[in-house]
Every structure is written in C-alpha cells, then in structure tokens.
Amino acid sequence: MRYRMLGQNGLKVSVLSFGAWQIGDPNYWGPDSQANANAAVQSAIDGGINLFDTAEMYGEGESERALGKALGKRRPAVLIATKVSPEHCEPMGVRGACEASLQRLGTDYIDLYQVHWPVRHTPFEVLYEQLDSLRQEGKIREIGVSNFGSGDLANWFSVGSAISNQIGYNIAFRAPEYAVLPACRKFRAGTLIYMPLMQGLLAGRWKSIDEIxxxxxxxxxxxxxxxxxRHGERGCESLLMETLTALSQYAQAIGIPLPTLCLCWLVAQPGVTSAVIGARNAAQVRRNLQAGDLDLGPAAIAHLNELTWPLKSRLGTNADMWESTANSRLR
Ligand SMILES: NC(=O)c1ccc[n+]([C@@H]2O[C@H](COP(=O)([O-])OP(=O)(O)OC[C@H]3O[C@@H](n4cnc5c(N)ncnc54)[C@H](OP(=O)(O)O)[C@@H]3O)[C@@H](O)[C@H]2O)c1
Structure with missing residues (x-):
C-alpha cells in the first residue's frame, strides 16, 4: 500500500480508503450485517488501509455505529473521517453533531471532520469558528470540506483552512479536472475521492442500463x-456503455481487472490523494487492494485518458454528478 500526505502538514493516508456508507445504510445498499462489516474492516486494516470515511448522514448514524464497533480496540491505529450534515451547520449546531458522532463512533476524537456540503445559510466564517474551537479542544484533529467547487474553496480559504476536499470523481466522470482539482492544488488541500467505482458500474457489474x-x-x-x-439533461447512455466496453477490452488486453484499472487510473491523477472505496464485505475489499500498489505507467494512463475523452467532453465542466449546470451545487 502506498501512502501520501493529505494536505500540506495534514495526515498520512493510504492511497485507498475505506468508505463506510455501505456498512450501515441498508435502505440504499441492501441488507448488511455487523459480521460482514467487521470482516470488511479487518481486511482493509490487514491490507494497509488506514483511513475510514463515514458521515452522520449515512443510515442516520448507523454507518458511524457499525464502523466504531468494527474498529473496536484498533481505533488508535487508524484515522477516522466523518462529516457534519448541512442541517447541523447552523450557528451552534456543529458541537452537538460532533459530540453525537463521537458517541456513535465510540471514540473521543475524530481525525478529520468534514463539512459534508457547502452551506448557504451560515457564513463560512461562523462555521469555521465552530470547527476551530472543536479542534482546539481536541475533539477533532483536522478540518476538511466536501463537495466544494473552486469558488467555495476560495471563499473558505479566505476565512479559514482545510486539509482536504472530498469530491466525486472517476474515469467516467472527469469534470473535476477543469476547475475543482486545480483549485484544490492551489490551496494545497488534499483530495479524498468518492464514487471511484461509480457505485459498481466501473466494476463491470452490469451489461445494460436496465440492469443497473x-x-x-x-x-x-x-x-x-x-x-x-433531477438534472433534466439528455444524458449520454450509449456513449457511457461504449466507453465501458472499451475500458473492459483494454483491461482484458493488459490482464488487469476492470475495477483495479479504474482505481489505478484515479489515484494516478494530479491532485488526487486517496480513493474512498465502498465495500460491503471482505472479498470486495481484498479485490480492490491491488490498486494500492500498482502503478500503470504513463503510456497506459495516456491511453485511458484518450479512451474516456469523448465522455469527458460530453459531460462538460459541471462537477456536480447529479444536478444540471444551472443547479450545480459545486460552485
Ligand atoms: N462526500 C460525499 O458527498 C460522498 C458521497 C458518496 C459517497 N461518499 C463516500 O464514498 C464511499 C464510497 O461510496 P460510493 O457511493 O462512492 O461508491 P463506490 O466506491 O464508487 O462503489 C462502491 C460499490 O461498488 C461495488 N464494489 C466495490 N468493489 C467492488 C468489486 N471489487 N467488484 C464489484 N463490485 C464492487 C459495491 O456494490 P454492492 O454494494 O452492490 O456490492 C460497493 O458498494 C462511501 O462509503 C462514502 O464514505 C461520500
């Protein structure tokens, strides 16, 4: 497993992180069990993963609870990242949310506390002050943001700081390359990348749109x-499926499983610190670990960039994966 600094003087994190939304939100991900969560977390630790990402929002706190239980006594050996929901970002709301997260996680500190989405109802300055006082008290070690576009990052850094921005990005959704990743680099914020496998699509699970x-x-x-x-756009379903076929064929030709190929491409991109991969069981974690060590080399990366260029061009510069340009939440 390779490790990198998240932020300039932030935290040393593995290039693959464990996404814990999948262990504790059966309404979205389907039935799960604490035994599967325990085994998945154990496999991640055995494979050298040291960052575990969750949020108070996931399964209304169940993901934090399941992660805390699964880590148990190994908690001091790993880094926990969680997130405060927009509804708790009102003045004086953050402290209560943080304390509830600490309790569910069964810990007395959070390594990285992230603002889940940029909020419009509380000035960044007021929000930052609350986070900073939690940091001074030792309840959180570092501050991070999530889903911040280049303008929001500029505003945030004009009143405070953050070691990271967590964003949605993958080989089939390259819009963050236009403005968001350059802004992260400008402010020396590391990046945690969600949707690295597009929720299973980049693992080659489904052969037609109707199966997804x-x-x-x-x-x-x-x-x-x-x-x-909710975006109201035409979409690009045929191009997506053609691109997936081309990626699968290339993966087969060079003898690397498709999900591993997509993860390797992602962690090789400029500005990317770590890919946060969701996994519901130990087998999935183990299958993805190979990407933690494998360097594809410049020729393969260039070829993959070429294969996915038409999709990148078609989806444009809007870095919100779900909303139209007019309603983009990444500003
Ligand atoms: N900051 C944010 O706003 C935000 C938003 C979303 C997610 N996140 C974070 O990102 C993490 C990752 O979640 P994600 O939604 O982005 O999904 P993802 O990591 O792109 O995909 C995860 C899903 O892919 C499938 N999968 C994983 N490895 C596989 C393999 N080797 N072979 C086949 N299928 C495989 C599993 O689907 P099945 O469950 O069907 O098996 C798994 O649940 C979350 O846990 C969370 O921590 C953050």
Missing part, C-alpha cells in the same frame, strides 16, 4: 427521463 439498480442510475450520464434523476 435504479438508485445508481441517476447521474448526468443517464437520461433525465429516468426515475429519480
């Missing part, structure tokens, strides 16, 4: 006529 579970086909790739979408 409904909740996982709501991004701008899919037609705005599909149930649950």
């Amino acid at each position: 579970p409904r909740a996982r086909r709501r991004t701008r790739h899919f037609s705005g006529r599909r149930e649950g979408t």
